[in-house]
Amino acid sequence: MxxxxxxxxxxxxxxxxxxxxxxxxxxxxEQKVIVPGANMYARHIKPRQGQAGEIRKIERPLxxxxxxxxxxxxxxxxxxxxxxxxxxxTRIFKKSGAAAPKTKTAKEKKT
Numbered sequence: 001m002x003x004x005x006x007x008x009x010x011x012x013x014x015x016x017x018x019x020x021x022x023x024x025x026x027x028x029x030e031q032k033v034i035v036p037g038a039n040m041y042a043r044h045i046k047p048r049q050g051q052a053g054e055i056r057k058i059e060r061p062l063x064x065x066x067x068x069x070x071x072x073x074x075x076x077x078x079x080x081x082x083x084x085x086x087x088x089x090t091r092i093f094k095k096s097g098a099a100a101p102k103t104k105t106a107k108e109k110k111t
Contacts, residue, residue, distance in 0.1 A: 001028045001064070002079040002091070004102060009067040010076060011038050020070065025061075032061035071096060 003009070005026055011019045016038045025034040039060045047053035071077040071093045078094040091100040 001026060001031075002081075003033055003064065003067070003069060008070045009033070009035060010070055011035065011062065011066060012068050012076075013066050014039070014062075027061055030061065031064045033064060033067060034059055034061050035067070038062060069093075069100075071100070072098065 003023060003026060005023055007023045009021065009023055011017055011021075019035075019038050021035040021037055023033045024036055027033065036059060039062050040057050041060055043056045043058050045054050045056060068076040069079055073096075075095075077096070079100055080092050080094045081089055082092050083089055091102060092098065093100050
């Protein structure tokens with residue numbers, strides 16, 4: 001996937017169209033991301049013994065096709081990959097060609 005946790009994105013369609021936020025979670029198998037405040041739904045919780053009932057607002061995952069990554073200037077851009085002369089793979093913005101910062105490092109594998 002080309003989107004990582006911490007990337008600044010904009011919702012491109014749906015009832016939250018135009019909303020800007022940072023990705024908090026990526027679900028690669030489902031091709032979805034979670035953006036705080038976007039795609040909010042009400043979850044009704046029944047009262048139980050010792051607890052009152054309530055309505056909680058929760059975030060549901062957004063499909064990758066409904067978001068656009070924002071570049072450093074705050075404009076929509078696409079992400080690509082380029083292999084440098086050193087042999088390292090770097091993320092770049094397609095329009096400007098500038099390097100896209102990797103906001104959060106991947107978890108190290110346990111050995």
